[in-house]
Amino acid sequence: MNVLRLMFGTAIVAASFGACAAEQPVASANAMAIARSNACMGCHAIDRKLVGPSFQQVAEKYKGQPQASAQLEKKVKNGGAGVWGPIPMPSHPRMNDADIKTVVGWVLAGAPQK
Template sequence: MNKYLLFVGSLLGAVAGGIGSAQAQDAQALYNSKACVACHKVDMRLVGPSYKEIAAKYAGQEGAAAVLAARMKQGSQGVWGPIPMPPNALTDEEARILAEWILQQ
């Protein structure tokens, strides 16, 4: 019985890991299809901060994904320096997906 439970648990873990990986790939593809790539990279500062810098700044903060999604859609200024980030043409769902992905970097 214990071997069976261990097998089922391992199988469920593998399936859940695959789903997370697929979602990350979808978010990466979304990022690559948007204007974000002109100013942001995952692990290096370009015009704007890297996504790893953003993730570190907002780590553990309640509501961080909603804040980032709103800033992506509406634009922002002064959060990371004097260069403003213009509003981006994103749906609410796209902004949410990207914000959650950024926070996982």
């Protein structure tokens, strides 16, 4: 009986939110691993300001902006300054575009931890 409830509940969640919802935990873990391996977490935290804004602050700032993903992908690749204060964000020219897209998508989704 519990197995049926679990299967039925999973089917409803997948049907309601699409395949992305079912893949969310893997995508979040992958995005966090990419962020850690590229030194993003040295300046950013998920839920509090460090050197730079938290990932959740970034998500809130860019919420509803159709060009946010492209803007942030460019900023990660090329670096930037002035949006969040005087401390510049370093460029990440060696980070591949797929990894940048993964991290930026995760950040714009509010940087879910699971």
